Amino acid sequence: MTAATAAEGTATAVGLVGLERSFGEHQAVKGIDLEIRDGEFFSLIGPSGCGKTTTLRMIAGLETPSDGRVFVHGRDVTPTPAHRRPVNTVFQHFALFPHLTVFENVAFGLRERRTPKAELRARVREMLEQVGLTGRERARPKELSGGQQQRVALARSLVLQPEVLLLDEPLGALDLKLRRQMQGVLKQLQREIGITFVYVTHDQEEAFSMSDRVGIMNAGRLEQVGAPRDVYHRPQTLFVADFVGASNQIPATILEGASASRLRADLGSLGVVEVPGAAALAPGAAAAAILRPESTGPIGAGGGVSLTGRLVDVAYLGPQVQYTIDAAPAGEVIVLQGSQADEGGARLGEECTFTWPAGAIWLVPA
Amino acid sequence: MPGPAAWFTVLVFGFLYLPIGMVVANSFNADTSLIGWGGFTFKWYSQTLSDPRVRADFVTSVEVALISTAISLVIAVSTGLWTRTASARARRLVDSTTYMRIVLPEVVMALALFLVLRRYRVGLGIPTIVAGHVVFNSAYATLIIQARLATMTTTLEQAASDLGATPWRAFRRVTLPLLLPAIVVAALLITSFSFDDVVTSLFLGGPNTETLPVLLLGLIRVNVTPEVNAIATGVTTITIVSFMMAAAVMTVRGIAGGRQQLGPAGEDAA
Amino acid sequence: MIGRVRSARFGHQALALPGLLWTLAFFLVPLAVMVVYSFGQIDIITFKTSFGWTLSNYRQLNNSIYLQTILRSLEMSIGATAACLVVGYPVAYTIARQRGRVQTLLLLGIMVPFWTSFVVRTYAWVNLLSADGLVTKLLRATGLESSSSQLIYTPTAVVIGIVYSYLPLMVLPLYVALERIDPQLKQAASDLGATGFGVFRRVIFPLSMPGVIAGCILVGVPATGEYVIPAILGGDRTLMYGNVVASQFLLVGDYPFGSALAVSLMCLVTVFLIVARSRLARAEDVV
Numbered sequence: 033m034t035a036a037t038a039a040e041g042t043a044t045a046v047g048l049v050g051l052e053r054s055f056g057e058h059q060a061v062k063g064i065d066l067e068i069r070d071g072e073f074f075s076l077i078g079p080s081g082c083g084k085t086t087t088l089r090m091i092a093g094l095e096t097p098s099d100g101r102v103f104v105h106g107r108d109v110t111p112t113p114a115h116r117r118p119v120n121t122v123f124q125h126f127a128l129f130p131h132l133t134v135f136e137n138v139a140f141g142l143r144e145r146r147t148p149k150a151e152l153r154a155r156v157r158e159m160l161e162q163v164g165l166t167g168r169e170r171a172r173p174k175e176l177s178g179g180q181q182q183r184v185a186l187a188r189s190l191v192l193q194p195e196v197l198l199l200d201e202p203l204g205a206l207d208l209k210l211r212r213q214m215q216g217v218l219k220q221l222q223r224e225i226g227i228t229f230v231y232v233t234h235d236q237e238e239a240f241s242m243s244d245r246v247g248i249m250n251a252g253r254l255e256q257v258g259a260p261r262d263v264y265h266r267p268q269t270l271f272v273a274d275f276v277g278a279s280n281q282i283p284a285t286i287l288e289g290a291s292a293s294r295l296r297a298d299l300g301s302l303g304v305v306e307v308p309g310a311a312a313l314a315p316g317a318a319a320a321a322i323l324r325p326e327s328t329g330p331i332g333a334g335g336g337v338s339l340t341g342r343l344v345d346v347a348y349l350g351p352q353v354q355y356t357i358d359a360a361p362a363g364e365v366i367v368l369q370g371s372q373a374d375e376g377g378a379r380l381g382e383e384c385t386f387t388w389p390a391g392a393i394w395l396v397p398a
Numbered sequence: 399m400p401g402p403a404a405w406f407t408v409l410v411f412g413f414l415y416l417p418i419g420m421v422v423a424n425s426f427n428a429d430t431s432l433i434g435w436g437g438f439t440f441k442w443y444s445q446t447l448s449d450p451r452v453r454a455d456f457v458t459s460v461e462v463a464l465i466s467t468a469i470s471l472v473i474a475v476s477t478g479l480w481t482r483t484a485s486a487r488a489r490r491l492v493d494s495t496t497y498m499r500i501v502l503p504e505v506v507m508a509l510a511l512f513l514v515l516r517r518y519r520v521g522l523g524i525p526t527i528v529a530g531h532v533v534f535n536s537a538y539a540t541l542i543i544q545a546r547l548a549t550m551t552t553t554l555e556q557a558a559s560d561l562g563a564t565p566w567r568a569f570r571r572v573t574l575p576l577l578l579p580a581i582v583v584a585a586l587l588i589t590s591f592s593f594d595d596v597v598t599s600l601f602l603g604g605p606n607t608e609t610l611p612v613l614l615l616g617l618i619r620v621n622v623t624p625e626v627n628a629i630a631t632g633v634t635t636i637t638i639v640s641f642m643m644a645a646a647v648m649t650v651r652g653i654a655g656g657r658q659q660l661g662p663a664g665e666d667a668a
Numbered sequence: 669m670i671g672r673v674r675s676a677r678f679g680h681q682a683l684a685l686p687g688l689l690w691t692l693a694f695f696l697v698p699l700a701v702m703v704v705y706s707f708g709q710i711d712i713i714t715f716k717t718s719f720g721w722t723l724s725n726y727r728q729l730n731n732s733i734y735l736q737t738i739l740r741s742l743e744m745s746i747g748a749t750a751a752c753l754v755v756g757y758p759v760a761y762t763i764a765r766q767r768g769r770v771q772t773l774l775l776l777g778i779m780v781p782f783w784t785s786f787v788v789r790t791y792a793w794v795n796l797l798s799a800d801g802l803v804t805k806l807l808r809a810t811g812l813e814s815s816s817s818q819l820i821y822t823p824t825a826v827v828i829g830i831v832y833s834y835l836p837l838m839v840l841p842l843y844v845a846l847e848r849i850d851p852q853l854k855q856a857a858s859d860l861g862a863t864g865f866g867v868f869r870r871v872i873f874p875l876s877m878p879g880v881i882a883g884c885i886l887v888g889v890p891a892t893g894e895y896v897i898p899a900i901l902g903g904d905r906t907l908m909y910g911n912v913v914a915s916q917f918l919l920v921g922d923y924p925f926g927s928a929l930a931v932s933l934m935c936l937v938t939v940f941l942i943v944a945r946s947r948l949a950r951a952e953d954v955v
Binding site: 424474530642 | 688705785789889893896913
């Protein structure tokens with residue numbers, strides 16, 4: 033991606049070009065290139081310390097990049113300070129002003145813009161209604177519940193009609209049930225208003241359920257960007273495969289790798305398979321075959337993999353049962369199958385066989 | 399059952415309150431020789447209040463206190479805000495200069511300033527007294543402001559910035575209101591320190607400028623008259639009231655305790 | 669880097685300036701000048717100061733009557749600090765044993781005298797210690813004082829004055845340290861056979877050491893440089909370090925010698941602080 037592409041594309045809400053940030057010796061963000069589309073719900077996910085929050089703050093202007101540029105709707109905002117950027121942030125712990133009422137918190141930005149009184153009042157009231165907080169204008173933040181504070185923070189940012197809304201793990205402080213509820217609220221809100229959302233979280237499931245596309249970060253780099261389905265079934269790297277879900281990894285050596293859609297790989301004692309993979313690979317290259325626990329199925333004409341081993345653990349999870357077999361030399365393999373009311377199936381210590389068809393196997397460079 | 403330590407404590411409290419109590423009592427004592435009790439009277443107060451020298455000195459003391467407090471607060475707030483986001487090394491350096499200003503004996507500080515002023519033939523007066531007072535008062539104020547800022551992360555200012563406030567506006571609309579209780583406490587404290595100060599006011603006042611405590615010191619050394627008790631009681635009332643108000647603000651607003659509430663978890667983990 | 673952002677950072681750094689400039693101009697530079705002066709010499713006739721690099725002022729300090737005065741004044745500070753400790757410890761102990769309202773009231777009670785004017789606090793003793801003052805009369809009655817003398821203008825009077833003014837500064841850190849001691853430790857000690865005083869000597873007092881040291885610092889350091897209290901209660905006969913230094917500047921006009929005295933006082937205080945703070949750190953480690 034070049035600066036030109038990022039700058040010209042008006043369908044691009046946020047463009048990051050070669051973005052870097054170092055804190056002394058430590059490089060928190062190492063060369064990020066990213067295009068976030070207008071109107072999309074985009075999530076940046078990754079483990080703690082991967083640099084996703086730092087990247088978000090650089091878009092907001094709260095952090096200055098060591099190198100690289102930030103574009104918003106084609107305009108280079110890198111030299112623009114935070115208070116002049118057309119983006120707003122919902123902070124991790126809401127950062128509501130404790131000495132101001134709910135009304136004044138939401139009105140804060142409007143007052144900075146010297147919005148005339150009547151218009152200000154109308155917009156604030158309307159926003160509060162949209163987030164479901166009418167009647168609480170006079171309350172102070174500390175009188176509100178976590179979910180209510182969350183909504184004030186949202187209202188405060190959205191009332192300014194930003195071009196992009198940035199959300200820094202906003203649901204982290206809420207309990208599980210409330211979090212699920214708020215995820216739905218956020219998704220619906222984004223659809224209704226149509227503003228581009230850039231959402232940061234470490235919770236893969238949360239990001240997948242709300243986003244149009246996700247970007248997976250690891251140790252300061254962006255490893256893959258794509259729709260949740262793509263990322264889950266077609267991960268580009270071992271890290272991504274592991275991060276987005278449980279995966280069984282079988283070591284493999286590439287035999288023929290000219291075309292990514294048809295790689296021939298030797299899986300050792302499990303045989304040779306011809307399956308698609310992340311990229312074209314050279315013969316002899318080390319790779320790993322990803323077998324998702326829930327993707328077992330009969331082997332058809334395209335071939336597949338069959339794993340036999342002793343059942344070492346059975347865990348009843350509710351909707352599914354998790355089997356762990358010791359399938360040397362592949363190691364421990366996990367399989368998920370739908371659960372039945374009656375306890376059937378294999379017993380501990382018994383030998384079992386599970387199969388994956390070729391369509392359920394994906395190769396990733398090791 | 400109170401043990402020996404408890405009885406001793408009662409004794410000590412008596413020891414603490416008796417002398418001051420007597421000064422206050424004697425300020426109403428009509429007996430000029432102060433040997434016995436000569437009856438209740440206000441005449442020492444009326445004498446004091448109509449004494450032009452006392453009035454002039456009172457005005458001087460108030461001027462010095464107000465000006466030095468104002469300057470000290472500006473220094474304290476700006477220094478406190480800076481140390482909040484400064485590197486550890488820089489912070490340690492600045493903190494040590496703050497500490498030095500409190501710990502070093504006032505005599506040394508005042509005489510060093512006196513030396514420099516004399517060398518460059520700067521006239522002594524209210525400005526020079528203020529210069530000296532600010533040196534130690536700004537240190538006390540800085541400590542108080544820093545204690546309050548330690549409970550306020552910069553996240554709120556970042557939120558204000560994100561919402562469109564320039565750094566100055568963010569300070570005025572967010573930082574300052576939250577800092578206000580600490581500023582009030584610091585102001586009350588250092589006004590009292592300044593009002594009550596003797597050493598710096600004496601050395602740096604020169605022949606023409608006299609504050610109330612300096613007058614008091616002179617009167618005590620030369621000739622103790624019953625008037626002195628009235629002046630003393632007046633001065634002490636001012637300082638006690640100031641400190642009491644500071645204590646009241648501290649307990650009501652919880653200046654140093656109570657973490658800033660940012661949200662349910664209350665912890666900033668950027 | 670970007671110009672706008674850089675100027676914002678500069679604006680932020682500028683916040684440190686008011687404090688730094690004032691401290692430099694009115695604190696650090698004068699102290700430095702004083703140090704320079706202490707190595708200079710004064711011409712007795714013309715009162716002009718010549719700047720050499722001579723130790724004569726310091727030598728003069730060493731073998732003069734001033735040394736005697738200084739040593740005696742240090743004796744008084746140490747004595748006053750010790751007296752504060754002895755008087756303050758039982759008070760702090762008693763307060764630490766109270767709960768709730770009573771404790772708060774007692775703490776307030778200790779603070780209020782500290783909120784009175786410093787000069788007045790000292791002046792209060794002038795009357796009491798004079799020839800027909802209450803305290804003098806009391807001491808005569810109990811035979812501790814002869815009928816002709818008065819307590820005022822003696823070293824004892826000055827020490828009493830210092831103790832009176834600085835007692836709360838000793839009580840508070842002691843109280844804080846005693847409050848922190850786990851009551852179960854006392855119980856454990858008596859369970860192991862220690863008597864009342866033994867418990868105090870072997871458990872409580874050592875654990876209160878950080879408070880003891882802190883209190884000694886808070887009292888000892890200012891007491892060493894005291895001016896007002898000896899000026900009021902000491903008269904011309906009992907001078908402390910602070911008065912001696914001040915008179916060199918304000919009366920005699922021998923700035924170099926006065927500077928040497930002041931610098932020596934500074935060094936004394938600094939050394940004391942370094943030693944005391946390292947002791948404090950060690951004591952706090954144990955607790």
